[in-house]
Amino acid sequence: MSHYAEFVIHGNDREIVAYLKGFAAGSGLERAFVFAAEAGFHTGALRERIKHHGDVTHVICDAPHRDRLRAAIKQAPPPFEFDIKEERKIERAYFPFSFETPNRKTAEMIKAVLGSLPKGVKAADYSPHEVTDPSARGPEVYSPAHEYTFSGRGVIEGDVLGVVETRHALMDIEFTKCDEISVHHAA
Amino acid sequence: MTAAVEHSLGATLAVWWTLPFAGMLLSIALFPLFAPRWWHHHYPKVALAWALVLAVPFLIEHRGEAAHEIAHVLLADYVPFIVLLWALYTVSSGILLTGTLKGAPGQNVLILASGTLLASWIGTTGASMVLIRPLLRAISWRKHRAHTVVFFIFLVSNIGGSLTPLGDPPLFLGFLHHVPFFWTLHLAPATLFLAVPLLTLFYLLDRRYYRREEAKSRGTAEVMGIRGWHNFLYLAGIVGAVLLSGVWRIGETHILGVELKIEGLVRDALLVVLGVLSLKTTSVGVHRANQFSWGPIREVAILFAGIFVTIIPALAILKAGEHGALRSLIALADSSRSYFWLTGGLSSFLDNAPTYLTFFNAALGDLLPNLPEVEAVPQLIAMHHHYLHAISCGAVFMGANTYIGNAPNFMVKSIAEEAGIEMPSFFGYIFKYSIPILIPLFLLATFVFFD
Numbered sequence: 047m048s049h050y051a052e053f054v055i056h057g058n059d060r061e062i063v064a065y066l067k068g069f070a071a072g073s074g075l076e077r078a079f080v081f082a083a084e085a086g087f088h089t090g091a092l093r094e095r096i097k098h099h100g101d102v103t104h105v106i107c108d109a110p111h112r113d114r115l116r117a118a119i120k121q122a123p124p125p126f127e128f129d130i131k132e133e134r135k136i137e138r139a140y141f142p143f144s145f146e147t148p149n150r151k152t153a154e155m156i157k158a159v160l161g162s163l164p165k166g167v168k169a170a171d172y173s174p175h176e177v178t179d180p181s182a183r184g185p186e187v188y189s190p191a192h193e194y195t196f197s198g199r200g201v202i203e204g205d206v207l208g209v210v211e212t213r214h215a216l217m218d219i220e221f222t223k224c225d226e227i228s229v230h231h232a233a
Numbered sequence: 234m235t236a237a238v239e240h241s242l243g244a245t246l247a248v249w250w251t252l253p254f255a256g257m258l259l260s261i262a263l264f265p266l267f268a269p270r271w272w273h274h275h276y277p278k279v280a281l282a283w284a285l286v287l288a289v290p291f292l293i294e295h296r297g298e299a300a301h302e303i304a305h306v307l308l309a310d311y312v313p314f315i316v317l318l319w320a321l322y323t324v325s326s327g328i329l330l331t332g333t334l335k336g337a338p339g340q341n342v343l344i345l346a347s348g349t350l351l352a353s354w355i356g357t358t359g360a361s362m363v364l365i366r367p368l369l370r371a372i373s374w375r376k377h378r379a380h381t382v383v384f385f386i387f388l389v390s391n392i393g394g395s396l397t398p399l400g401d402p403p404l405f406l407g408f409l410h411h412v413p414f415f416w417t418l419h420l421a422p423a424t425l426f427l428a429v430p431l432l433t434l435f436y437l438l439d440r441r442y443y444r445r446e447e448a449k450s451r452g453t454a455e456v457m458g459i460r461g462w463h464n465f466l467y468l469a470g471i472v473g474a475v476l477l478s479g480v481w482r483i484g485e486t487h488i489l490g491v492e493l494k495i496e497g498l499v500r501d502a503l504l505v506v507l508g509v510l511s512l513k514t515t516s517v518g519v520h521r522a523n524q525f526s527w528g529p530i531r532e533v534a535i536l537f538a539g540i541f542v543t544i545i546p547a548l549a550i551l552k553a554g555e556h557g558a559l560r561s562l563i564a565l566a567d568s569s570r571s572y573f574w575l576t577g578g579l580s581s582f583l584d585n586a587p588t589y590l591t592f593f594n595a596a597l598g599d600l601l602p603n604l605p606e607v608e609a610v611p612q613l614i615a616m617h618h619h620y621l622h623a624i625s626c627g628a629v630f631m632g633a634n635t636y637i638g639n640a641p642n643f644m645v646k647s648i649a650e651e652a653g654i655e656m657p658s659f660f661g662y663i664f665k666y667s668i669p670i671l672i673p674l675f676l677l678a679t680f681v682f683f684d
Contacts, residue, residue, distance in 0.1 A: 149653035190647035191273035220655035
């Protein structure tokens with residue numbers, strides 16, 4: 047398995063984002079890397095700031111493009127002052143998710159996302175429950191049970207950018223809750 | 234029963250006699266939150282259990298007095314209360330708003346303002362039922378929708394019901410206890426004081442979201458219309474019947490030893506006739522489109538049977554004033570401001586109808602002890618109207634503070650969720666909306682309207 051790279055970059059975070067977004071647009075690498083904070087990764091922000099004596103930005107890049115990205119960061123022209131503090135290898139990413147919806151359309155959207163996961167991504171420990179209770183149909187004032195409920199929880203794990211894409215798709219659907227993305231670093 | 238007997242019973246009851254009432258109200262508040270499916274299937278048994286927990290020892294201990302009190306509360310309070318709610322629910326279910334608005338901020342304000350006005354005439358539950366689905370259709374394409382439903386709960390499901398006894402159950406209970414029908418119009422300045430800033434704030438908030446949302450996804454409008462127009466005539470009939478019972482004096486009769494006013498019985502009979510006429514003359518299509526069923530009124534009938542039975546000791550103790558076991562509660566309520574916040578605070582978490590009745594009796598017990606209610610209420614209005622004003626405002630307005638403050642709140646939340654809107658959680662509603670928006674307005678209202 048080719049590993050993703052996590053770059054921990056010291057410098058002004060807004061300048062890093064602006065510079066690398068410009069780089070991505072100019073070199074056609076928009077889909078090759080993501081900013082950890084934007085993509086919903088758990089970065090341990092305070093611990094990292096203390097460890098690196100200031101602001102750091104985490105960028106996660108796929109294996110084929112990590113050398114180009116590293117070079118671009120190192121070659122950032124003045125006035126930029128970026129310093130790669132760490133470069134870690136990521137094996138895989140994961141995040142727990144859960145949902146509970148009384149809306150059938152939303153349920154279909156959730157099923158569609160979980161039924162067509164990107165290559166290298168799977169839903170582990172996934173346990174959906176679909177309950178229909180005809181006696182709860184219609185408006186109720188004091189016992190508002192829903193006629194239909196689709197609920198479930200699980201963990202999305204696997205290929206890093208696939209996990210990011212899946213989290214983004216789930217977060218766009220109401221009634222779903224996704225934890226931050228955590229990563230397993232390679233030894 | 235005479236005031237003296239009521240007074241003596243209230244003075245002898247210990248505070249623990251109110252525990253079944255507290256249990257009943259807490260069951261209504263907590264089970265839908267923590268065990269909704271279980272509650273949906275078992276609430277009649279819970280209501281019956283609490284009623285029996287009170288009635289059995291009460292009858293054993295106080296025999297004839299207890300039997301009379303139970304018969305009195307069921308015949309003089311419960312039956313007229315349920316008959317009115319049934320008639321309003323049946324007639325409002327025959328009114329269908331068709332078509333779709335575009336969900337633009339100005340139009341949403343129009344729906345909220347119309348609902349606020351309508352709620353006083355067809356009840357907060359009726360207005361919520363008639364208007365929530367057209368509102369949800371209008372905003373179906375919008376990305377930010379939950380705030381619209383929350384403001385709907387504030388205005389249509391609660392605050393709007395303040396102008397007549399038809400608007401909100403607490404006010405009808407007041408009417409049954411000799412508060413004149415049009416007295417509630419005194420609440421109009423306070424209602425406007427809250428409704429205008431809320432509508433303005435909603436407009437600004439909704440406009441901000443609207444401008445951020447993509448123009449390409451905007452919905453298209455369909456011609457609006459109303460089906461079941463003739464139900465407005467029945468609605469006028471309901472208003473007339475209730476008014477009639479307030480001004481027409483025929484006499485009294487006795488059923489099971491309980492004195493009942495004949496004009497009240499005539500009113501109830503007219504309400505039943507109007508409800509049946511509505512059922513017979515409204516098309517099946519209108520009822521189907523409104524998802525009409527007897528479910529909601531059945532819930533109200535069952536749960537309020539439990540409430541009305543278990544509330545008996547609490548009301549008797551409160552009527553005993555400083556001679557009763559709840560003298561410390563009465564001591565807390567020493568100004569109209571404290572009545573506003575005590576009634577409102579409890580109405581936020583318990584059903585507002587029994588809460589109103591509790592503080593209504595606390596005020597009578599405190600300010601006019603030992604007077605029969607029929608004499609005490611006109612004196613309360615003449616000499617201490619600001620107390621009744623505060624109790625009424627607290628009960629009606631502060632039901633909006635939580636999902637469990639007033640019956641339609643949960644109904645609206647549930648319908649919105651089934652339409653695909655993720656509503657705030659119980660605490661999300663309180664911390665994101667009630668505390669920052671409603672509480673400051675209520676504080677301002679306290680200084681403007683009460684002393």
